[in-house]
Amino acid sequence: MIVNELIxxxxxxxxxxxxKLIALAENDPDLVVLDADLMGAMGTKPFLKRFPNRAIDCGIQEANMVSVAAGLSLTGKVPFVHTFAPFMSRRATDQVFISGAYQGANVKLIGSDPGITAQTNGGTHMPFEDMGIMRSIPTMTVIEPTDATMLNSVMDWMAGTYGMQYMRLVRKPCTKVYETGTQFTVGKASTLVSEPGAEVTIIASGWCVVESLKAVxxxxxxxxxxxxxxxxxxxxxxxxxxxxxxxxxxxIVTAENHSITTGLAAAVSEVVVRHEPVxxxxxxxxxxxGQVGKADYLAEQYGLAAADIVAAAKRAVARKPA
Incomplete structure (x- = not known):
């Protein structure tokens, strides 16, 4: 259920x-956390304090960290592994593929500061391709939670489901879209707006969900x-x-804080072209x-704002056959 007002x-x-990590770890003694020198940035030091023997700072060696996590998982541990999204994807792809997915490991990968939310960290830290990279790896589940309510539900699923999973996650506060307690099913879209006589569907993810609601x-x-x-x-x-x-x-309009080449646009197109071309x-x-800037400024620079979604929806409707 969505909130009455975006706040x-x-x-x-x-x-x-x-x-949520702490809550999950209280009930699962095998849950462990690995990070690449970013526990302060990711806010996981409370986990380190609560479970000092279940938190591992691997330093700035993301590829090795993924292999360590894969090894731990094969001994029965449930590793949640974090670094910034470009380093979890671009830098550690081979280890994610070989040490993780190919070996049938059970690792929960978290890539933070996705796309324009990297803001002033700039182009080297601004991933527009992470979800596409992960989507290409066999058996990988790929998720982008919209707000804290969805995050809570998705993490329950991640902790209880064996396999390789990648979640891209904003570190800073988001806009609340869903009522507290709302539950979600991984692999099933959440319908935010559905009105009789709809002329176009906006399929959005992450940052662009709120922009899509503004566009409505x-x-x-x-x-x-x-x-x-x-x-x-x-x-x-x-x-x-x-x-x-x-x-x-x-x-259909797709809206994403990601490259359209390998992202949501590509994934949706693969379905539409086979089943119902529109x-x-x-x-x-x-x-x-990527480039340096505040998120709102970057949204305008890259065409990710509500006005851009409006323009795209109008173009899509105009192209419909008479």
């Missing part, structure tokens, strides 16, 4: 993450009725929700590197 979360996502109001003023799906699981993708959206509304427009990063 800032009362705590940062990293704090919600740490609180702007589109209403122009007489365009919209469906909005929160596609927080990129793999396995909810193909049924995509096919139904294409069939019911006849046009006009599509993509809101996301187009073949560009």
């Amino acid at each position: 800032p979360e009362p705590q940062a996502m990293r704090d919600a993450f740490c609180d 109001e702007l589109l209403h003023h122009e007489g365009i009725v919209v469906r909005v799906l929160d596609m927080f699981t990129w793999k396995p993708l909810d193909e049924r929700a995509v096919i139904d959206a294409a069939y019911d509304t006849g046009a 006009p599509m427009e993509f809101v996301g990063v187009h073949d560009r590197f």
Whole structure:
């Protein structure tokens, strides 16, 4: 269930993450946490204090950290492993693939500061390709929680489900979209807006979920009725929700804080082209590197704001056959 009004979360996502880790660890003595010299940045020092023998700082050697986690998992441990998203994906891909997925390990990978939320850390720390890299690895589940409520539900699933999983996570406070206590099913899209006579479906993830909800109001003023799906699981993708959206509304816009080349645009297109071809427009990063700036400024620079989603929706509707 979504909130009646979009409001800032009362705590940062990293704090919600740490609180949940501690709660899970209280009930599972095998849960361990690994980090690459970022426990302070990720807010997991309370976990270190509570469970000093179950928290491992591997230093700035992300690839080795993933292999250590994979080895621990094969002894029965349940490792939650964190570093910044570009280093979990670009830097550690071979270890994620070989030590993790290929070996059938049980590792929960968390990549923080995704896309434009890296802000002033700049282009070297601003991943627009992490979800695409992870989506390409066999057996990997790929998730991007929207707010702390979803994070809480998703982490329950991660801790209780064997396998390789990647979650990209904002560290700072997010906008609260869902009522506290709402539960989610990994692999199933969350329907945020569904009105009779919708002419286009916006399929969004992460940062772009809130921007899509803002776009709905702007589109209403122009007489365009919209469906909005929160596609927080990129793999396995909810193909049924995509096919139904294409069939019911006849046009689709994807919106993501990620490269469209390997991201949500690509994943949704793979389904649409096989099952229900309709006009599509993509809101996301187009073949560009990251840069320094505040998130709102970067959203405008990369075309990820509500106004960009509105423009894309209008283009998609205009392309529908008469």
